[in-house]
Amino acid sequence: MNNETLDPILISEIQFDKANSYISHLQRGLVEFLKQPKRINIVNFPIELDDGSVKTFRGYRIIHNRVFGPGKGGIRYHPDVNEAEVESLAKLMTWKCALVNIPFGGAKGGVSCNTKELSTNELRKITRRFTSEMFDVIGPYTDIPAPDMYTNEQTMAWIYDTYEVLNPGENNRPIVTGKPIDLGGSYGRRDATGQGCLFVTERFLSKRLIKEIAEIAGTRVVIQGFGNVGRVAANAFCRQGAKIIALSDSSGCIYNDEGLNLDAVASFKDEHGVLVGMPGTLTMTNEEMLELECDILIPAAISNQIHAGNAKNIKAKLIVEAANNPTTPVADSILNEKGIYVLPDIISNAGGVTVSYYEWVQNQANEQWDIDTVNSKLKKKMYDCVDVVFKRWQSFVVGEERGVDKKTGEQIECPDFRTVALITAIERVANATLTRGIWP
Ligand code: NAD
Numbered sequence: 001m002n003n004e005t006l007d008p009i010l011i012s013e014i015q016f017d018k019a020n021s022y023i024s025h026l027q028r029g030l031v032e033f034l035k036q037p038k039r040i041n042i043v044n045f046p047i048e049l050d051d052g053s054v055k056t057f058r059g060y061r062i063i064h065n066r067v068f069g070p071g072k073g074g075i076r077y078h079p080d081v082n083e084a085e086v087e088s089l090a091k092l093m094t095w096k097c098a099l100v101n102i103p104f105g106g107a108k109g110g111v112s113c114n115t116k117e118l119s120t121n122e123l124r125k126i127t128r129r130f131t132s133e134m135f136d137v138i139g140p141y142t143d144i145p146a147p148d149m150y151t152n153e154q155t156m157a158w159i160y161d162t163y164e165v166l167n168p169g170e171n172n173r174p175i176v177t178g179k180p181i182d183l184g185g186s187y188g189r190r191d192a193t194g195q196g197c198l199f200v201t202e203r204f205l206s207k208r209l210i211k212e213i214a215e216i217a218g219t220r221v222v223i224q225g226f227g228n229v230g231r232v233a234a235n236a237f238c239r240q241g242a243k244i245i246a247l248s249d250s251s252g253c254i255y256n257d258e259g260l261n262l263d264a265v266a267s268f269k270d271e272h273g274v275l276v277g278m279p280g281t282l283t284m285t286n287e288e289m290l291e292l293e294c295d296i297l298i299p300a301a302i303s304n305q306i307h308a309g310n311a312k313n314i315k316a317k318l319i320v321e322a323a324n325n326p327t328t329p330v331a332d333s334i335l336n337e338k339g340i341y342v343l344p345d346i347i348s349n350a351g352g353v354t355v356s357y358y359e360w361v362q363n364q365a366n367e368q369w370d371i372d373t374v375n376s377k378l379k380k381k382m383y384d385c386v387d388v389v390f391k392r393w394q395s396f397v398v399g400e401e402r403g404v405d406k407k408t409g410e411q412i413e414c415p416d417f418r419t420v421a422l423i424t425a426i427e428r429v430a431n432a433t434l435t436r437g438i439w440p
């Protein structure tokens with residue numbers, strides 16, 4: 001990938017420093033505080049597998065910042081989970097919660113494991129043991145997990161149950177979000193991230209920055225990833241009149257220029273476990289798919305998919321980052337030069353944590369809101385978020401605000417949307433740090 005760094009900590013550092021060039025008043029020490037995680041927790045624990053052998057797994061829970069409230073962030077089960085990745089994702093959660101104005105800090109967790117090689121019984125044991133190892137770390141008012149890649153409502157139910165057994169006699173429902181409805185989950189949480197993507201795209205298009213696209217209806221959309229987020233996003237965009245021309249999972253991509261039949265795709269995926277092989281579609285690689293001619297490209301799988309090596313070949317007019325960190329900093333610059341707009345992860349996938357917050361609020365009050373209530377609140381939050389970032393971006397475009405290279409003192413170019421969103425979030429967390437008196 002042209003020797004660019006893919007180190008997740010360095011990438012978040014580059015993004016932070018870029019945003020900081022547009023913020024005039026952050027003291028040096030405060031910058032260091034905001035960059036560092038508050039607490040890193042790593043556990044190794046043994047599990048007896050179904051064949052009687054014992055394997056030791058490594059789990060992480062990293063709390064980056066709790067200035068606005070309890071740590072909040074998903075738990076990921078993937079072989080590539082490591083400390084650097086979890087730390088960078090925890091930071092992203094801090095900025096995301098601050099940007100959408102919900103009273104949570106940032107955290108993330110994960111277990112390094114391959115769910116495709118583990119039985120339900122083994123996954124249950126891993127989840128229960130991981131939860132009990134993290135019992136002193138997580139809590140309804142300290143740190144609240146949620147689903148992420150290769151975890152789901154079932155995983156959240158096991159976390160809730162384990163916590164409840166260890167801490168009986170309390171209302172423990174707010175310990176975790178993304179639970180099944182019967183256990184205090186919120187209507188709309190399962191769809192919230194994909195639905196949120198739709199709302200932010202709709203609002204962004206209404207600003208008419210992309211002259212030829214005023215609305216979602218009629219757009220040609222490519223989506224990488226067909227999991228919790230990608231599947232919902234595909235259906236949501238399709239319901240608004242978009243044509244989903246390509247979809248992928250880890251097996252590869254399926255393509256139909258006339259638009260894919262999503263019901264048939266879902267049935268095929270549920271039956272065969274993969275997308276590739278779906279009748280009536282062409283097969284291509286994930287790499288080829290990203291470079292397809294289309295209006296909207298939605299990466300909804302893993303990180304670093306749009307990088308120095310392929311950014312110049314991207315033909316989409318708009319990238320909506322449903323996944324976390326799908327675009328590298330070098331790719332950001334290339335896309336910016338090409339005039340391709342990127343709606344960054346901290347806006348585009350913030351619907352998930354927003355409805356997680358609504359679930360937490362419902363759990364405190366022992367209420368269950370109906371789907372229309374949840375979705376109308378979500379829509380307003382997502383629209384407001386786009387409006388705030390767009391307005392701030394315009395203040396840079398017209399020169400009311402400027403950025404300065406802190407080393408040379410030279411004026412720098414107008415920031416992209418990721419940078420503007422980060423400026424807004426970092427300023428909010430910094431101001432709250434000072435107001436609370438955390439900073440000496
Ligand atoms: P998921 O596990 O349900 O789905 C992941 C999808 O990615 C699957 O379709 C899988 O086949 C595909 N995939 C895995 N490796 C791939 C590869 N190498 N190339 C192409 N596709 C690959 O996960 P999810 O919950 O849908 O999360 C997807 C992304 O969205 C992640 O980056 C996650 O951090 C982010 N996200 C999720 C939520 C949420 O509420 N679930 C919220 C915010 C952000």
